[in-house]
Amino acid sequence: xxxxxxxxxxxxxxxxxxxxxxxxxxxxxxxxxxxxxxxxxxxxxxxxxxxxxxxxxxxxxxxxxxxxxxxxxxxxxxxxxxxxxxxxxxxxxxxxxxxxxxxxxxxxxxxxxxxxxxxx
Amino acid sequence: xxxxxxxxxxxxxxxxxxxxxxxxxxxxxxxxxxxxxxxxxxxxxxxxxxxxxxxxxxxxxxxxxxxxxxxxxxxxxxxxxxxxxxxxxxxxxxxxxxxxxxxxxxxxxxx
Numbered sequence: 001x002x003x004x005x006x007x008x009x010x011x012x013x014x015x016x017x018x019x020x021x022x023x024x025x026x027x028x029x030x031x032x033x034x035x036x037x038x039x040x041x042x043x044x045x046x047x048x049x050x051x052x053x054x055x056x057x058x059x060x061x062x063x064x065x066x067x068x069x070x071x072x073x074x075x076x077x078x079x080x081x082x083x084x085x086x087x088x089x090x091x092x093x094x095x096x097x098x099x100x101x102x103x104x105x106x107x108x109x110x111x112x113x114x115x116x117x118x119x120x
Numbered sequence: 121x122x123x124x125x126x127x128x129x130x131x132x133x134x135x136x137x138x139x140x141x142x143x144x145x146x147x148x149x150x151x152x153x154x155x156x157x158x159x160x161x162x163x164x165x166x167x168x169x170x171x172x173x174x175x176x177x178x179x180x181x182x183x184x185x186x187x188x189x190x191x192x193x194x195x196x197x198x199x200x201x202x203x204x205x206x207x208x209x210x211x212x213x214x215x216x217x218x219x220x221x222x223x224x225x226x227x228x229x230x231x
Binding site: 031033035041042043045050055056091095101106107109111112113114 | 152154162163164165166169207209211213215216217218219220221222223224
């Protein structure tokens with residue numbers, strides 16, 4: 001398996017433009033996470049999906065951010081309009097969530113290489 | 121209060137030193153615990169799981185104290201190659217498998 005694939009790897013855009021980040025999770029994984037990483041705030045969970053359904057989007061900073069998962073093999077994170085403070089590295093991760101989690105479950109999350117977004 | 125908290129460091133230690141990282145979490149419900157490692161400008165990768173009885177993997181030892189809601193990672197005989205950021209991670213199963221990362225502790229091992 002190629003692992004979690006994110007595109008683009010780098011994106012430079014002007015303030016006000018729409019930005020779409022893409023993620024292909026590992027085949028067979030049923031949970032997908034979007035994170036944003038900055039020096040100041042570390043790795044912040046934006047939204048996560050189980051079986052393509054959004055479970056918690058409370059980490060999405062503003063209405064300018066939206067995420068979709070139309071099928072098990074693809075997700076997008078969209079920022080519209082983008083602002084300079086959105087500049088960060090955006091990571092997508094996937095894992096296999098057990099149907100009935102009990103106690104400790106060794107469920108490793110695999111990350112994509114990230115998209116480095118710069119809004120100027 | 122953040123759900124998972126770590127001392128951000130940085131920790132600067134000489135080769136061969138023993139170093140310990142700590143992490144606290146705020147939710148006492150069903151969870152799994154992990155330590156991840158992140159190298160500069162790379163994605164985080166799993167270092168080791170943390171089991172209730174404590175577990176060891178070579179020079180690395182992880183401990184869990186559920187009563188105090190506390191996780192630790194001990195690195196013995198540190199190597200130059202251990203320089204990285206170490207992230208404490210908690211999966212909250214009562215929240216649909218929500219995966220929360222601590223801010224990370226930066227470690228720099230010097231010759």
